[in-house]
Amino acid sequence: MLFNSVQFLFFFVTVTGLYFVLPHKFRWMLLLASSCYFYMAFVPIYILILGFTIVIDYFAGIMIENSTEKKRRLYLILSLIANIGVLAIFKYYNFINENLSFLCKALGGENPIPFLKILLPIGLSFHTFQAMSYTIEVYRGNQKAERHFGIYALYVMFYPQLVAGPIERPQNLLHQFYEQHYFDYKxxxxxxxxxxxxxxxxxxxxxxxxxxxxxxxxxxxxxxxxxxxxxxxxxxxxxxxxxxxxxxxxxxxxxxxxxxxxxxxxxxxxxxxxxxxxxxxxxxxxxxxxxxxxxxxxxxxxxxxxxxxxxxxxxxxxxxxxxxxxxxxxxxxxxxxxxxxxxxxxxxxxxxxxxxxxxxxxxxxxxxxxxxxxxxxxxxxxxxxxxxxxxxxxxxxxxxxxxxxxxxxxxxxxxxxxxxxxxxxxxxxxxxxxxxxxxxxxxxxxxxxxxxxxxxxxxxxxxxxxxxxxxxxxxxxxxxxx
Amino acid sequence: MKKFVLKLILFTITIIILAYALQWFIDTGLKKSNYSPEYKEWYEIYKSNIKADIIIQGSSRSWVHFSPKALEDEFHLPAYNLGINGQQFPLQKWRFDMYMRYNKKPRYIIQSVDVNFFNNPNISYDFNQFIPYLNNEFENRFKNHSFFTELDFNLPLYKYTHTDGAAASGLLNFFNKSPRSNGKYKGFKAYAKNWNANLVDSFKLKNPKGFRVSFDNTTYALFNQFIQQCKKQNIELILVYSPVHASLQNQIINRDSIKNIFLELSKNNNIKYLDYSEIPLCSDTAYFYNANHMNAKGVEIFNKILVSDLKKIIK
Structure with a gap:
């Protein structure tokens, strides 16, 4: 869903209206559901990729926090590999392969690796970077691991900044989902x-x-x-x-x-x-x-x-x-x-x-x-x-x-x-x-x-x-x- | 929150009122602008300015091929060309209905026909012309073929978002006393251009085995209704198949069967049908600027032939 569309106007008015009507404890559910809807308005299937990194990073965060130094590092690396791996497949695979083909051709050979016919999920680099900043901050001890799966998912998927940032840090955003926001005219x-x-x-x-x-x-x-x-x-x-x-x-x-x-x-x-x-x-x-x-x-x-x-x-x-x-x-x-x-x-x-x-x-x-x-x-x-x-x-x-x-x-x-x-x-x-x-x-x-x-x-x-x-x-x- | 909601309601009401007022301003100006080359004719129709005994209607081939002046000079009857660019019969009929609602009944209708005549309406083609005239009647008539959405009809100002500069053009032309010229004389314009093969070449490239033109039964039924309407209102309908260059005609696989439909319709309903699709003019590129349209030179010759043939019909 594009911001500059009538659909977004209706979406924004409905979500914001409901947000202030709902009791605080239900608001995260509304925001998460509406963020999913917002993202799925582009290419619905790609929410699975987002889901995959969310699950990995959610558990990585908890495991990093619960582990000793060596294992903490391992869990961080695994989480980063998962995130960068998704980026590598969807964003860089064909580019690397294209250059390999060029190199093989220059050397008189042929590149046997096939190309992938995939579309780049919208905003992939943005939410991947935001997810990575979470595990790194947990690893550095600047952020406590988030135990509430829904809130963590919302941290990655919060619709206003889901597809093109700003790329948030967990210290700035996560705690805000727990705070009750009253209607403030100004x-x-x-x-x-x-x-x-x-x-x-x-x-x-x-x-x-x-x-x-x-x-x-x-x-x-x-x-x-x-x-x-x-x-x-x-x-x-x-x-x-x-x-x-x-x-x-x-x-x-x-x-x-x-x-x-x-x-x-x-x-x-x-x-x-x-x-x-x-x-x-x-x-x-x-x-x-x-x-x-x-x-x-x-x-x-x-x-x-x-x-x-x-x-x-x-x-x-x-x-x-x-x-x-x-x-x-x-x-x-x-x-x-x-x-x-x-x-x-x-x-x-x-x-x-x-x-x-x-x-x-x-x-x-x-x-x-x-x-x-x-x-x-x-x-x-x-x-x-x-x-x-x-x-x-x-x-x-x-x-x-x-x-x-x-x-x-x-x-x-x-x-x-x-x-x-x-x-x-x-x-x-x-x-x-x-x-x-x-x-x-x-x-x-x-x-x-x-x-x-x-x-x-x-x-x-x-x-x-x-x-x-x-x-x-x-x-x-x-x-x-x- | 109460204060905000109250202000929001007041603000929304103000915006809506202003939006409708602004839309009226823009539409009024747009109708008198030349933002779409079709505005002048629509303006004349809705302002009841056309007092014609002979009406010519059809697609772009109508307004490029049929000269009202040639008919007026010969028959001493006022004529007007209602040809509408790129449109098949459903939109031609819509224009005719609007014409009949606001103007005097003609005595003769020269209906330009061609192979695309029974196609579905194509609202997206030069859709700008409809913007200031969108209403419920238009919405209902073209519900299944509409390029416009419900928002265009019901949300003020939204319809201008389809096209850049329409709103500004409307505002700037609001104070015009009369519509801007589009270079046509009573809906007709001849082009003094030389032959360009691009149209037929790209057509051949796209359809190397020829092309089968689609036939829409609803459009056929609508045309039959139109024939009965003309009979009832004592309007003499004349079907004219104006020249098309042979290079394009040969590409249409079902050309003969479509032409036979016109022939049958004319026989069954006792309507005159003049077919110029195979006169010698059609095989000479000197008389066309593209495969579908004759140039000024071709039009001049064609109108002489047409007028001469019409002498037996128009009294």
Whole structure:
């Protein structure tokens, strides 16, 4: 079930309504049942995969807690193998096999291993990572093993964040299922406002921009120069609005019921370098990698000094790239970010000196510009259909920059001038909101301070903008595929 | 919670009222826009602006092939082309019913027919044209074939989510005094384009062994009803099979049996049937812009032949 569908609207109203009507002791059952229904609305059979990892991790957690050091480690490893195994089969098997076939062919042989005809379960990487964080935290002693099977299942399956995060930690989420949430007017309306903002970003901005970026990336060989620049920038804004929009809807819908999910985005386009970018972009994933991969490697290689950090960054971003998808283009995407981070680690002192010499009114905007340009460039690999297409874009993006290329690419943007006007106006609104949030604080609090007619005008305008100016064709969330 | 529920109810009522008002604004503007190339004709129909003695109806082959001007010049009777793009008889009949409800009864109907005539209705084709006119009657008539869901009919503003820019177009055209032009004259437009083989080539590629056109019994029954309706109302019905390029005709396996149905219908009901599907024009690509449609050059010649033949029928 997509968040941006009428079905979800009915689902959300029904589940939230029932949640507040039901006594606390029954609420977990409602949430679990509705989460199952939510997930099964995609491909019902895949709930069995989810069920499999839930059962494994539930028992692994208890056994880790009840065992002595050696066995604890064994149970953790078994649980990780089960989780990574599911990922390996459903996500990476065909990719590895494809590369094996290529290798065999290069050596004059033939790969005897058959390919699997399977669909990737929606959100597999997200709930697998969330499940893994549970067993690791139990192993580390930061979290008690959950004895209530239903509550544990709910921790993995909680519908707002089931298919695309935020990837929660057990310390933040599990205890919330035991707490009784009373109806809180402010919290409910705050959650609804956040959802509305998420819908606006997704449906009005991201999906309208998708009409442009899909055309360019659908057949990159038709374009060059400015057309490719426009396609690249369109995707940059699209992916931010798509994913942060999803996160806002997820966090908002959980907030309405009284749950606090972790923040996933903090205006990443204000980042002055790639390191800061990853502190603001997909925070739940970057902190996951930081906690469970990067930091352990750095600690393990602490005697290598900064080269330990370099190694950790390289491995972390390589795996982060692979986490996104089983394809070389994602590996390159990860590596590009890893290399940038390494560059920043190695030039930290030099850059600090520059920042002192260059006036901040020049240094800061320039840093932001370079960061956005680099991130946009890396997203070429993320969005292109394959490495070949991506390399074509990279080679031709600065070739023969003519203004006529702009009219070529804008001509294929479906929806005509209305769409362009809609996107431009919406981007301006988003920029103003981000500027306010960055410099003054919560926009929701600011709106709450207005008199009722003003507040209602804002809400009604947002709702009508979503319905009337949004794009509703082919509108799956980008991160659902992961 | 009481405060929230009360506010929510008030907010929902406000939204619903505003949504219906906005939908009225958008629909009104959309009808006068050229967002769909069919809007102008629908507007004329619903505003009772068509005062025609000769009505031409059919699919796109109707509005591309039959010139009302040629008929008007010859017979000195007002004519109008109700041809509806990409649609088979059920939708043609729907347009005719709306025409009859809001406009004067014609004396003659020239019904353009072809092999696809007895197919199921195809609401999804150029569905934009129906958006401002969706109502219960339309919903009931096309229940089993509808591209639109119940939400489109019952949830205000929802119907615009199928298409980008429709709502904005509606709002921007609200203050227009008259509908925007779609380049047609009384529902007719000829295209001065050269032959393009893509249509027939892709058709052959998809159907290397030829294609059997489907025949829908309900549509057949509907057409029979229509014939009786015309008789009852004293409207003279003339069936015309306009030229189709031979390269496409040869691909239709059951072409002859469908043509025989028209022949039988004309005999049994004493209706004139003019068949131009095998005149010499049909084998020359110079007169077509694709296998289904003649270009302006072909249309001019065809209309001369048609008018000449109609002299025996239209008085």
């Amino acid at each position: 919290r409910v309306t705050d959650g609804l406002k956040l959802m509305l903002w998420g819908f606006f970003k997704k449906v009005v901005i991201a999906d309208n921009l998708a009409l442009l970026s899909n055309v360019v990336y659908g057949d990159v060989y038709h374009y060059k120069g400015l057309s490719l620049v426009v396609g690249m920038l369109a995707f940059t804004v699209q992916i931010f609005c798509d994913f942060s929009g999803y996160s806002d809807i997820a966090i908002g819908s959980a907030q309405v019921m009284g749950f606090d999910l972790m923040t996933n985005f903090k205006r990443p386009f204000y980042s002055k370098n790639i390191t800061e970018f990853w502190r603001r972009w997909h925070i739940s994933l970057s902190t996951w990698f930081n906690d469970y991969l990067y930091t352990p490697i750095v600690v393990n290689r602490r005697y290598w000094n900064k080269w330990g950090v370099v190694l950790a960054l390289l491995i972390t971003f390589l795996i982060s790239g692979l986490w996104h998808g089983a394809a070389w283009k994602f590996i390159i995407y990860g590596l590009l970010h890893g290399l940038a981070m390494i560059f920043e680690v190695l030039t930290k002192k030099t850059r600090k000196n520059w920042s002192k010499k260059i006036p901040s009114y020049l240094y800061n905007p320039l840093s932001i510009f370079i960061t956005i340009a680099y991130v946009s460039f890396s997203w070429i690999f993320f969005r292109a259909n394959n490495v070949h297409d991506a390399l074509y874009v990279v080679k031709n993006i600065f070739k023969g920059l003519h203004l006529s290329q702009l009219s070529n690419v804008f001509a294929v943007w479906e929806g005509g001038n209305y769409t362009k006007l809609t996107v431009l106006t919406s981007l301006l609104i988003m920029k103003l909101v981000h500027h306010y949030q960055e410099n003054y604080g919560s926009m929701r609090a600011k709106i709450s301070m207005q008199i009722l007619p003003v507040r209602w005008i804002i809400y009604i305008a947002a709702i009508f903008a979503i319905i009337l100016l949004g794009a509703f064709q082919n509108t799956q969330f980008i991160y659902f595929q992961f």
